[in-house]
Amino acid sequence: MFAEAELDSMTMMRETHARLRTLWSLAACAGLMAGCASPPPTPAPSAPPVPTPSAAPSPIEASRPDAAAPATPTPGAPVSAASAAASQKQATSAIELLEAGNEEQATAELQRALQVDPNNKLAASLLRQIQSDPVAVLGRENFPYRVQPGESISRIAQRFLGDVHLFYILSRYNDLKVPKQLHAGQVIKVPGKAPPPAPAPAPSPP
Structure with a gap:
């Protein structure tokens, strides 16, 4: 009778252990499922980037003489x-x-x-x-002109070009190697159109 009671007690203990193991397995599965169902952790917001300071010189460096750019001569400087x-x-x-x-x-x-x-x-x-190219500057159109006594190439430049100092380009226009050797009676080319002839003087009354 005692053997049967001991046998029943051992059977109940084994059943109890089996139930406990089942409960533990179910609890572990429930924990895994809860972990899978939970949303992923939200990452912490990153800090905004710190702006890098520019490489501009400090006021002390800018005030130094060697920090300034070298001065260059200006063509229009007085x-x-x-x-x-x-x-x-x-x-x-x-x-x-x-x-x-x-x-x-x-x-x-x-x-x-x-x-x-x-x-x-x-x-x-x-x-x-x-x-400069004299033809490009003065143009191809020209008219012949006979040098009058006492005239120089500078005076002719003043008369027809409006500038006494344009004598040299006028000399090159006429292939004059030595401008001061111009002589009276020599025919040269003057750029532009020939001026109208001067009106004939009116006859004096008798």
Whole structure:
């Protein structure tokens, strides 16, 4: 009788252990399912990027003399009165050289004049007359003109071109190597249209 009671007790213990194991398995499965059903954790918002400071120089660095860009000479910068006078003297000397046919020396003199005073209009004009194509500047249309006694190429340039200092490009227009050797009676080409003939003088009354 005791053996049967002990046997029943062992059977009940095994059944109890089996139920407990089943309950533990169900609890573990329920926990796994709850973990799968829960939403994923929201990532923490990242901090905004910190702006990198620019490489601009500090006020102290900007105030240093070596921090500034090297100054370059400005072509239109004003010059002193002494420099302007010296430059004009060199341009006048170049005119004499051009009249004598010394183009190379005149070019060097004009370049020196413009280095002293970049605003020297006479030097710039004479240098352009040396370097430019005279036909491109003055045009192909021209008319013949006979040089009158006492006339120079400068006076003719003043009369027909409106500028006495345009004598050299007019000389090149006529292939005159030495402008000051122009003589009376010589026929040259003057750019543009021939002016209308002057009216004949009215006859004096008897």
